Amino acid sequence: MNRNEIRDALSPNCPVRNVLSRVGDKWSMLVLFTLEANRSQRFKELQRNIPDISQKMLTATLKMPGGDGLVRRVAFSEIPPRVEYSLTEKGQSPLPLIDNLLSWASENMADIIESRKRYLLK
Template sequence: MLEKKDKFLKSERCPVRNILDRFGDKWSTLVILVLNEEQKLRFNELHRVIGDISQKMLTVTLRNLEADGLVSRKVFAEIPPRVEYQLTDIGKSLVPHISGLITWADDNFSSILESRSSYQQKKKN
């Protein structure tokens, strides 16, 4: 059994670093939140809702979330093919935690910006 400190040495063994690296990027959290609100979305609908994400980045983000079991992808045998994305149960279980982080960020945003500004001023002097 690994000692507590040893499990943090390598990211592949550290549950926090390993998992947060996957959905802590610029887009994954937003995709999770949008899918939570909309239930099911097709690729182009999701792209339209998010707006400033490239199609390539949305594809990569959805593939990573699907690989981690947070998002499911359903392909319909139609012409043209229709694909829908939705959160899995594990993806839905993540939403309250993201919501808590959003609340924390909203509550502390001004203080953090002030601290950053103060830090930059100290660096200049």
């Protein structure tokens, strides 16, 4: 990587930095992963499938990938009202990368925990 590429990657306008700030947090990744596994889901289903997320956090989290065109929100005019969330084609495209990250984390977690313990003992 040359000096200009490094400077561009550190820039606030860097595409990688921009995208990771939106989908790199734990909740957004979990929402994408959950929608991948369960196709279309209602809000309460998503909340049940991500048990430690609050209603407020799920609402806020759905807005970010929704605004980026990764999650589709469909409101049905029924009584009671029904809203379903699903991944768009664009939202499905980073899933292999997320799956690779999850595999890497699972394979390396024990070593990472050991390294953290050794670091803290220094």
